[in-house]
Amino acid sequence: MATQVVDVAVQSLGKMKGNIASGMDDILSVVGNLAEGEESFDGENLDALEEMLLDYTSMERTLKQFTAAVSEVKAQLRDSDVSVEECKALLEAAHQDKKKDNYDKDLQSHSKVLEFRNKLQELREAQEEEEEEDEAGPSSNADQSLGEEELVMTQTEVGTKCPFTQQEMTNPVRNTICGHHYEKRGIDELLSKRKRFRCPLPGCNNKSFIVHEHLQPDQHFKKLLEKQRRANKRKQADSMYVD
Numbered sequence: 043m044a045t046q047v048v049d050v051a052v053q054s055l056g057k058m059k060g061n062i063a064s065g066m067d068d069i070l071s072v073v074g075n076l077a078e079g080e081e082s083f084d085g086e087n088l089d090a091l092e093e094m095l096l097d098y099t100s101m102e103r104t105l106k107q108f109t110a111a112v113s114e115v116k117a118q119l120r121d122s123d124v125s126v127e128e129c130k131a132l133l134e135a136a137h138q139d140k141k142k143d144n145y146d147k148d149l150q151s152h153s154k155v156l157e158f159r160n161k162l163q164e165l166r167e168a169q170e171e172e173e174e175e176d177e178a179g180p181s182s183n184a185d186q187s188l189g190e191e192e193l194v195m196t197q198t199e200v201g202t203k204c205p206f207t208q209q210e211m212t213n214p215v216r217n218t219i220c221g222h223h224y225e226k227r228g229i230d231e232l233l234s235k236r237k238r239f240r241c242p243l244p245g246c247n248n249k250s251f252i253v254h255e256h257l258q259p260d261q262h263f264k265k266l267l268e269k270q271r272r273a274n275k276r277k278q279a280d281s282m283y284v285d
């Protein structure tokens with residue numbers, strides 16, 4: 043019977059499923075090790091890791107949908123006698139039907155991808171804190187010179203205003219998918235209107251609609267904003283004396 047051909051194929055898929063799962067876990071543990079300072083890293087390597095993880099989630103989805111298509115075809119055929127060719131055609135049609143609503147954005151909200159991005163964020167925060175500690179030596183004079191971090195933020199002048207409300211952010215939340223920030227009150231209000239919208243930052247690759255699950259309070263960023271505001275005030279005060 044033709045469906046026996048399918049059964050053999052499904053057995054080998056079981057092994058693939060295991061490989062995909064352990065591949066994803068490997069990537070997450072690499073990021074975990076980075077956070078513990080066991081390995082050095084640069085941004086490019088992290089991007090490559092993320093790409094790999096997204097590939098795995100895509101494979102996992104294909105596998106799930108193919109397996110579902112197989113059960114469907116088997117149930118449909120039961121004991122009827124069809125040729126291998128017919129069986130293949132049915133399977134292909136069932137698989138195509140399952141694939142037709144696949145979008146890349148669905149992969150972006152996969153739990154392992156979110157976990158990966160959260161770990162990355164922790165990694166960056168730990169790194170920034172280390173840099174802050176380095177700056178706070180006895181020789182640094184906080185009143186006369188801006189910290190390196192503040193200087194960078196002042197130079198680029200990015201991300202202190204909410205892209206939705208255009209107001210200075212005081213209570214920022216971070217989009218866990220793309221890492222961009224918005225003012226909590228502004229985005230909550232927009233979400234309460236139940237309209238669908240995406241991250242408005244120019245050049246942002248995140249194509250998912252924003253939902254509450256993507257948003258996280260960001261205390262570290264909040265502190266940075268406060269620091270920058272203080273630095274700007276100092277700058278204003280200084281220029282008053284010059285004039």
Ligand SMILES: [Zn+2]
Pocket residue numbers: 217220221222241242243246247248
């Ligand atoms: Zn974004």
